[in-house]
Amino acid sequence: MADAEEEEQKKWYEREQDEETKKKLADTNMENYGGKEHRDKQRAIAQKQKEWQNCGEEVGVEVWRIEKFKVIKQKDFNEKFYNGDSYIILHSYKEENKEDLKYNVHFWLGKHTSQDEAGAAAIKTVEVDDYLGDLPVQYRQVQGHETKNFTDLWDSMQILEGGVDSGFRKVGPKKWVPRLLHVEQPNKKKKKKIKVDEVPLNMDSLNNCDSFVLDAGTIAFDFRPPKASRWEKIAANEFVNKLASERGKLTRHIIEWGDSGKAAVEFWKHFGVEDLSTLPEALPDTPARIAKEEAAAAALADHKPAMYHVTDETHNGEVETKLVKELEDHNDKFDRQILTDEDDDCLVIDCGDIIYAWIGSTANKNEIKHAMLNAQNWLYKSGRPIDTPIVRVVSGGEPSDFWTHFG
8 A cells, every 4th residue: 555655646746747737737727827816726726735734824833744755744843854855844934023924935855865856845845835825935955055044943953864764763672773963053143053963973974173972872972072162062962961851861971082981982982993092193174064165165156147047848857948147257246127027937046055946927837836846957957066055936025135146
C-alpha cells in the first residue's frame, strides 16, 4: 500500500508539470487566470485541501514536511530539520501598530533533498498562496544559506542527517549512534537564538574557531577550541542544557584543546584517535564555512545583475530563457520602467546574492503558477550556485529589500 500511495503522489507531481493536463484545465478552473473570478475559485479549491485548513489565522509559525510527495503538517514542531527533506513554513505576523495579518511562506530544501521533491515543495507552496488570497511573499531557502528572516523564526534550529523516515537514532537500551553538531549563534543580538548543524563525525569537520557538541546519547561533550567566541560557547552550553532537559539524565563534559583527562580520551576516540599524542599541533584556523563565504563573495564581485523572461511551456524542467536587461556593473540598479513594460510577464531577476521571481499583474495563467518552479529550474541549469536564495514577489506587493535593486 505504501508503494502504491507513493506512486500515486509521484503521478500527481508529474501531472502538475504536464502540458496536456494544463490544456484540459483551460476550460475549467484555469480559464481567465489572474482575474478576480479565477483567483476566488483557486482560493476555494485551496481551502478544501485538508493540509491548509485553518492556517494563517493568527500570529505564529506553522510547518509542513514533504513526505513522498504528500504535504504533512508537523504538529508541535521541535525545530529539527532533516537534510534529506523539504519543508514548507508559514510565518504569520503583524506590523507594528497594524492589525492586518501579513505572511511570509518559505520552502526549505535540505542539501540532500531530491530535485523532484524540491519541485513538489515549490508547487505546493502555491496552494498556500491561493489559500491566503495571494498575500504571502514566497522565499526559497537552502540549507546553509538561509536568510536572516528565516533563521530568526527559530530559537534552536537543528539540522540533522537523514530524511523522512529518520528520527533520533536510538538503536537499543543505552545504545546511541553518536553525532557531531556544529553550534552557532547566528544573531549576536539575540542571544537565545541557536542554530545547530549535524556534520560528519570526523577530524575534517573540526576547526579552531567554532564550538561543537558531540552527542553520545547519555553523554554530551562540549568541545571548545581556543578561538571559539564567547557567543559560540554560550550557544553550545544552551544546546547541551536543552539536551539535558529532553533526556532527564545526561553526563556532560567540557573539552578544550590540549586536555588529556579521561573525558578527553573518550571524546577523541569518537574521532578514531586512540593516542592523544597523534593529534595535530593545532586545528585549522579558517572554518570551512568562512572560506566558502569568501569564495562566494569573490565570485559575486564580477556578477552582472540581469533580468530574464523564463518560461517552461512543457512544464518538464526545460526552461526557455530570454534576456530582458543586463546591467554593466554589479553596483548599477535597474530602471523601474522595465517592470511597467513587462507587467504581463513573469521575470527572473538575478541580483547576485539573491534571485527574485517577479510576477506582473497581468501575467498569464501558467507563468503565474509556475513562476517559482521555473526560477528554480532556471537556477539548476544556469550555472549559478544552486543555494542562491529565491524570493517570489507579486507586482504591487514587493518587499522593501526588492526595491533596493532599482533606481
